[in-house]
Amino acid sequence: MNVFSHPDFDGHERVLFGHDPKSGLKAIIAIHNTNLGPALGGCRMWPYASEGEALKDVLRLSRGMTYKSALANLPLGGGKAVILGDPRQQKTPELLRAMGRFIESANGHYITAEDSGTSVPDLKIMTEETSYVAGVMEKPCADGHLRSGDPSPSTAYGVYRGLMSAVEFRMGRTDLSGLKVAIQGVGNVGFRLAKHLHEAGAELWVTDIYDDMVQRCVNELGAKAVSSDEIYSLDVDVFAPCAMGGILNDETVSQLKAKVVAGAANNQLESPVHGNLLRDRGILYAPDYAINSGGIIDVCYERMGNFDPKAVNDHIESIHSTLMEIFTRAESEKQPTHVIADQVARERFSKPAENLQSA
Ligand code: NAD
Numbered sequence: 001m002n003v004f005s006h007p008d009f010d011g012h013e014r015v016l017f018g019h020d021p022k023s024g025l026k027a028i029i030a031i032h033n034t035n036l037g038p039a040l041g042g043c044r045m046w047p048y049a050s051e052g053e054a055l056k057d058v059l060r061l062s063r064g065m066t067y068k069s070a071l072a073n074l075p076l077g078g079g080k081a082v083i084l085g086d087p088r089q090q091k092t093p094e095l096l097r098a099m100g101r102f103i104e105s106a107n108g109h110y111i112t113a114e115d116s117g118t119s120v121p122d123l124k125i126m127t128e129e130t131s132y133v134a135g136v137m138e139k140p141c142a143d144g145h146l147r148s149g150d151p152s153p154s155t156a157y158g159v160y161r162g163l164m165s166a167v168e169f170r171m172g173r174t175d176l177s178g179l180k181v182a183i184q185g186v187g188n189v190g191f192r193l194a195k196h197l198h199e200a201g202a203e204l205w206v207t208d209i210y211d212d213m214v215q216r217c218v219n220e221l222g223a224k225a226v227s228s229d230e231i232y233s234l235d236v237d238v239f240a241p242c243a244m245g246g247i248l249n250d251e252t253v254s255q256l257k258a259k260v261v262a263g264a265a266n267n268q269l270e271s272p273v274h275g276n277l278l279r280d281r282g283i284l285y286a287p288d289y290a291i292n293s294g295g296i297i298d299v300c301y302e303r304m305g306n307f308d309p310k311a312v313n314d315h316i317e318s319i320h321s322t323l324m325e326i327f328t329r330a331e332s333e334k335q336p337t338h339v340i341a342d343q344v345a346r347e348r349f350s351k352p353a354e355n356l357q358s359a
Contacts, residue, residue: 001052008059014109015059018102023094025083027102028054029110030062032078035349038108039079040134040299041065042115043099043123047086058082064266065296068289070349071322071341072315074300077349079110087117093125100129108132113151113299120149134299142309149302151295155264156192158294158316162286163193163238163262165323170260170284171237177201180236182226182258185243186213189264189292193242194221207231208243232256241265248274253281262286275338279330287341290322 003015014031031039041062048054058080066078083099085091103112103126113135114123123136135149147153163181168174179202183190186208194204194217204223207230208214217223226234232255239258241247245267253274261268261283268288269275278285294316301307301315322344330340 001055003055006055006059008056008063010059010063012059012062014106015055016102016106018099018105020095020098020102023092023098024085024090025095025098025102026085027081027083027099028058029081029102029106030058030079031106031110032059032062033066033349034077034079034109035351036070037075037077038111038132039065039077040069040111040113040296040303041078041080043081043083043103043112043118043126044115045083045085045087045091045117048082048084051084054082054084060267064289066349067342067345068293068296069300070345071290072293072297073318073348074296075304076296076300080115081110081112083117091117091122096122096125097129100126100133103132104130106132111303114149123149134303137302137307139298139302139307140309142313149299150188151298152188153192154298154312154316155292155295156189156196157313158297158319159189159193159240159242159262159264159291160196161317162291162319162323163197163240163260165320166260166262166284166286166291166327167238169324169327175201178203179238180234181205181238181240182231182234182236183207183217183223183240183242184228184231184247184263185241185265186217187242190240190242191216193240193264194223198222205231205234205236234258238262241268246270248278248285250274253277253283256281256283258283260284260286262291263288264292266292269338272336272338275336279336284327285337286323287326287338289345290326290341291319293319 016029018027062080069076111132138146182205198221238260240263242264249270330337
């Protein structure tokens with residue numbers, strides 16, 4: 001297994017491998033770039049088919065966090081951690097504490113958060129061994145109520161606002177009433193996105209691998225249930241991928257009838273070629289890490305110790321102007337939106353920032 005010559009290595013500053021025989025922990029921490037601040041990114045636990053697959057995943061996700069935080073103008077670098085194992089069978093308090101010690105050994109260059117296979121209670125166990133954990137604090141809402149550290153509500157709101165920007169740019173409309181939206185995956189983010197859209201008068205089609213998740217949308221939001229294959233070819237205005245990565249590929253892009261792709265999932269493009277393909281087909285793609293940064297904005301304010309719901313909300317609203325800048329530049333330079341997003345992010349993280357409050 002190559003590391004330095006790995007196709008996804010992309011100049012990572014550090015890649016750390018952690019092993020704790022007692023708890024069975026096998027984990028990787030990848031720190032892509034810390035020019036703008038400490039690397040913050042979630043800790044994923046997944047039963048990877050091989051160590052190579054785990055390395056590939058952590059490198060790609062870690063790089064994505066650098067771009068995401070830079071584009072969102074946050075004082076953070078990019079990093080990610082993966083634990084190799086089945087969260088339903090192998091996740092124990094001992095293993096999580098060992099992970100906490102592993103994170104601590106990176107001396108604050110990496111700060112962890114929740115991701116697939118880990119939850120806020122898991123992170124709280126890690127805090128017994130390290131303080132470099134985000135997304136665990138109860139947070140005040142705008143109405144004064146407290147909510148858990150889970151950043152999903154902020155991610156969903158950001159995706160909703162970003163989806164509106166893309167619809168405005170591509171379809172010239174700001175009113176979502178009657179807008180047809182297909183959502184793939186109605187979990188933590190997808191369901192909340194569906195609620196925002198429903199409240200704005202949109203018509204919804206949803207799919208998920210779990211029936212109860214679909215039924216919740218049908219019963220509460222009047223959504224129409226469709227199969228996982230049907231979701232791509234529906235005659236809708238917007239396709240919102242909110243499940244897993246790699247779903248914009250040779251097989252799916254040609255099926256899309258939507259004018260806009262705007263959703264929460266990370267690494268939606270199977271390869272950059274598929275971003276070009278979307279542009280060729282006249283489909284406006286809201287780059288994933290630009291539209292789904294609401295969660296990282298949320299945990300960044302938590303880390304900085306000044307969680308003011310209004311300031312967080314205002315920052316999330318800036319996803320609108322960032323996307324509009326990307327769409328406008330992409331149109332005038334005749335480039336796909338993912339290429340422009342990468343350029344803007346690189347301009348921001350390639351030199352250390354000045355005047356940013358540290359996270
Ligand atoms: P989640 O696990 O709560 O929800 C994902 C949903 O997708 C689940 O209900 C799952 O059953 C469903 N799903 C999985 N495979 C599917 C398939 N093939 N077809 C249809 N449905 C499928 O996760 P989440 O927190 O809602 O995150 C959704 C996506 O957004 C992920 O890609 C995640 O990495 C990304 N994301 C999440 C956040 C956040 O704050 N939670 C932030 C940024 C990005």
